[in-house]
Amino acid sequence: MKFKSRKLISLLGALLFAGTAFAASEEKLDHDYSILSVFVQPSISFLSFEERKYFQEAIDTIYYGFKSTAVNSAESLNVAKQDFQKVNFCFPITAGIQWQFAEDQFLSAGIGFIYDHESVVLTDAKSSTHSYEYTLQGVPFFLEYRLALPKNVITLNTGGLFSVAVRWYWVLPGTEIYTTWGYLGAKTPLWGAGFGVSVGYLFASWNNFKLYGDIGFNSISVKSEKMFSHIVPNGPDENAKWNLGGLQMQIRGSFGFWNKPKPKDDDDDDDDDGEGMKSKLSKLGKKPNVKIIDDTKKDSVKADSVNVADSTNAVAGRAKVADSLKTTADSTKAIADSAKVADTLKTVADSLKTADSLGTAANTKAIADTSKTAVQDSAKVVPTPAKEPTAPAKAPAEKSTPATPAKEVKTKGD
Numbered sequence: 001m002k003f004k005s006r007k008l009i010s011l012l013g014a015l016l017f018a019g020t021a022f023a024a025s026e027e028k029l030d031h032d033y034s035i036l037s038v039f040v041q042p043s044i045s046f047l048s049f050e051e052r053k054y055f056q057e058a059i060d061t062i063y064y065g066f067k068s069t070a071v072n073s074a075e076s077l078n079v080a081k082q083d084f085q086k087v088n089f090c091f092p093i094t095a096g097i098q099w100q101f102a103e104d105q106f107l108s109a110g111i112g113f114i115y116d117h118e119s120v121v122l123t124d125a126k127s128s129t130h131s132y133e134y135t136l137q138g139v140p141f142f143l144e145y146r147l148a149l150p151k152n153v154i155t156l157n158t159g160g161l162f163s164v165a166v167r168w169y170w171v172l173p174g175t176e177i178y179t180t181w182g183y184l185g186a187k188t189p190l191w192g193a194g195f196g197v198s199v200g201y202l203f204a205s206w207n208n209f210k211l212y213g214d215i216g217f218n219s220i221s222v223k224s225e226k227m228f229s230h231i232v233p234n235g236p237d238e239n240a241k242w243n244l245g246g247l248q249m250q251i252r253g254s255f256g257f258w259n260k261p262k263p264k265d266d267d268d269d270d271d272d273d274g275e276g277m278k279s280k281l282s283k284l285g286k287k288p289n290v291k292i293i294d295d296t297k298k299d300s301v302k303a304d305s306v307n308v309a310d311s312t313n314a315v316a317g318r319a320k321v322a323d324s325l326k327t328t329a330d331s332t333k334a335i336a337d338s339a340k341v342a343d344t345l346k347t348v349a350d351s352l353k354t355a356d357s358l359g360t361a362a363n364t365k366a367i368a369d370t371s372k373t374a375v376q377d378s379a380k381v382v383p384t385p386a387k388e389p390t391a392p393a394k395a396p397a398e399k400s401t402p403a404t405p406a407k408e409v410k411t412k413g414d
Contacts, residue, residue, distance in 0.1 A: 032106075032148055032161065032202070032210065034256025037098045039108070041214075043250030047088040047116060047136065048219070048243040051228065055134050055179070056084050058233045059120055062132070066124040075125035082120035088136065090116035096144075098254060104148040111172070114138035114244055134179040134232070138244040139172040140220055142196070163212070167196035169220050177242070182231040184240055186222040194220040194245055200252070208259055212252040219245040 063081040070076040096110025119133035146165040171193045175186040198216025205211070222242055228235030 031104060031150065032100065032256075033260045033262055034098070034208065034210075034254070034258070035100050035260055036258040037208075037210075037254045037256040039096055039098055039110070039252050039254035041094040041096075041110070041112075041250050041252040043092050043094070043214075043248050045090055045092050045114070045248045046246045047090065047114075048246040049088045049116075049136060051240075051242050052084060052086075052088060052118075054228055054232045054235050055118070055132075058235075059084065059122065059132060061234060062130070063122060066122065070125040078123060078125050078127045080123040082122070084118050084120055088116050088118070090114060090136075092138075092248075094142075094250075098146075104150060106144075106146040106148070108144040108146065110142055110144065112138075112140050112142070114140065132180045134177060136242075136244065137174065137176050137178075138220065138222070139174040140193070140244070141170045141172055142167045146200070148202075161202040163200040163202070165196075165198050165200060165214070165216070167198075167218065168192050169194045169196065169218065171220065171222055171244075175222055175244070177231060177240075179231045181233065184224050184226050184228075184231045186224050193222060194218060194243075196245070196248075198248070198250075208256040210254050210256075212254070214250045214252060215248070216250075217245070217247055219243060221245075 059081060063079065066079045067076060070079060092112050092114045094110050094112035096108050098106050098108040100106050114137065116136040117133065118135070119131060122130045122132065124130065144165050144167045146163050149162040149164070169192060170190075171186055171188055173188060175188070177184040196216060196218030198214045198218075200212045200214040202210055202212050220243060222244055224240040226240055227237050228240045229237050231240075
C-alpha cells in the first residue's frame with residue numbers, strides 16, 4: 001500500500017512538473033489548425049472496481065485459518081497479513097489518431113491499455129509466507145468526438161482553448177482478470193461496453209505539437225461467462241461483471257502532420273497602432289513595408305514645419321532690413337561727401353577774401369565759374385536714395401558770398 005502510494009505521488013509530481021515546464025514556453029492559439037494528428041495520452045485512473053471486496057474476504061478467511069492452526073501463543077503471534085488497498089488506481093495509456101473534419105470539431109479513434117496489479121503477503125503459524133494477488137487488465141477501443149470552444153466563447157486573459165469530449169468504448173480480447181486461483185475472460189460485445197466524458201484545456205503549444213490536460217469520467221462495463229467463484233474462494237456463483245472505468249485525469253500530447261495554413265490576420269489583435277502587424281511580420285522573418293506614424297509624431301512634424309516656416313520668414317525679414325540699412329548707409333556717405341565739397345567751397349571763398357594779388361574782377365569771376373562747375377560735378381556724384389527707407393532731406397547749399405573787388409591802396413609814391 002505504501003509502495004503504491006509513493007508511486008502515485010511520484011507520477012503526479014512528474015506530470016505537474018512536466019506541465020509547468022511545458023506551459024512556461026507555451027504559444028496561445030485561437031484554433032487548432034491540425035487536420036490529421038496523432039496523439040499519446042498517459043493518465044491516472046481511479047477504477048470503479050467494487051468487486052475487490054471478494055478478494056479481501058478471501059484474504060481474511062485465509063488469515064483466520066492460519067490463526068486457528070496455531071498451537072500456542074508464539075505461533076499465533078507469527079500469523080500476520082496485509083490487506084488489499086481500498087482504492088484501485090492505475091496508469092492507463094492511450095494512443096490514437098485525430099481528424100478535424102470541421103473547424104474546432106474533431107473525430108478520434110484510439111486504443112488503450114489498463115493494468116492494475118494488487119498483491120498481499122500472509123504469514124502462517126510456522127513463519128512461512130504466502131502471496132496472493134489479482135490483476136485487472138483491459139484493452140479498450142474508443143471513438144471520440146471533441147468540440148473545441150474558441151476564445152470568443154470562453155475568454156481568459158491567459159488565452160488557450162477549452163474543449164469537451166464524449167467517447168464510446170468497446171473492449172477487445174485481452175480484457176480479463178487473473179488471480180492466484182484462476183482466470184476470467186471478458187466478453188467483447190459489438191454494440192460497445194460504455195461511455196466517457198471529459199473537459200480539456202490546451203495549455204501548451206509549439207508549432208504542430210500541442211499539450212492538452214483533461215479530466216473526466218468513464219464507465220467501461222465488462223461481463224464474463226464465468227463466475228467469480230472460479231477465481232476467488234467463496235466468490236458468488238453468478239456470471240461475473242465488473243467495471244474498468246472511473247475518475248480519470250490525463251495529459252494528451254498531439255502532433256499534427258497535416259495542418260491548415262494559419263490565417264494572416266488575427267481577429268484578436270486589432271491594434272490601431274500597427275504593433276500586431278509588426279509582430280506577425282517579425283515572426284515570419286519579414287520587415288514591414290508600411291511606415292506607421294502615430295499621432296504624437298504627426299503633431300511634432302507639423303510643429304517642426306511651422307517652426308521652419310517662421311524661421312524662413314524671419315531670415316527674409318532680416319535680409320530686407322539689411323538691404324535697407326545698406327541703402328541708408330550709402331546715402332549717408334554720399335551726403336557726407338557733399339558736405340566735404342561744401343567745406344572746400346567755403347575754404348576757397350575765405351581764400352578769395354584774403355587774396356591781395358588776385359583782386360581783379362575778371363579773376364574773381366573765373367574763380368566763381370570754377371567753383372560753380374565743381375558744385376555741379378559733386379551733385380552728379382551723389383546717387384539717388386532708395387525708395388525705402390526715405391533718405392533725409394538734402395541740406396540747402398550754403399550761398400557763396402560774391403567777391404568784393406579789392407580796394408586800391410595808394411602809396412606815397414603815387
